[in-house]
Amino acid sequence: MTRTLTGRGVLLWLTAFFGIIFATNFYFVTAAIKTFSGEDVGDPYMLGVEYNSTLGRRAEQQKLGWTSTISAERLPGGPVRVSVTLRHADGAPETDSTLQGRLRHPSNGGLDRALTFRQTAPGLFQADLSGVSSGNWDVLVNTPEQDAPFEATRRVWLR
Numbered sequence: 001m002t003r004t005l006t007g008r009g010v011l012l013w014l015t016a017f018f019g020i021i022f023a024t025n026f027y028f029v030t031a032a033i034k035t036f037s038g039e040d041v042g043d044p045y046m047l048g049v050e051y052n053s054t055l056g057r058r059a060e061q062q063k064l065g066w067t068s069t070i071s072a073e074r075l076p077g078g079p080v081r082v083s084v085t086l087r088h089a090d091g092a093p094e095t096d097s098t099l100q101g102r103l104r105h106p107s108n109g110g111l112d113r114a115l116t117f118r119q120t121a122p123g124l125f126q127a128d129l130s131g132v133s134s135g136n137w138d139v140l141v142n143t144p145e146q147d148a149p150f151e152a153t154r155r156v157w158l159r
Helices: 007-035 044-049 053-062
Strands: 065-075 080-087 101-106 113-116 118-121 124-129 135-142 151-158
Touching: 007 113, 044 053, 053 065, 053 151, 065 135, 065 151, 080 135, 080 151
Parallel strands: none
Antiparallel strands: 065 080, 080 124, 101 113, 101 135, 118 124, 135 151
């Protein structure tokens, strides 16, 4: 038994086909927006307004001539230790600053963690974190506004 294809049948097939396409597109767009808003920082407008002061702090940092090294390692038992050495232009260790920072995941901001540094030796600052997964991470370190200006960033690989 064969049926003839009528205009109504073609309309139903086209409506069903495009309805499925639109529903699928709607689902994927909704899922993409919920998982990533597109913003890398919380308030990009204010960062833009404050950019001149950021440039001023970077110029002051360059005049100070400080050098730093940033490393991260996984300790036995699973925690991660982030170490920062900070030295003056003459090679003397910096002992008067307070460091703050973030361990930032390059592709998932929900995994970012705050770093609380303590000075364990002259010029050596360390922070320990547990529950950090393996992979690439960005270590962002800076001093608070009231301290001498310093900021540094380094990508590290954690096993």
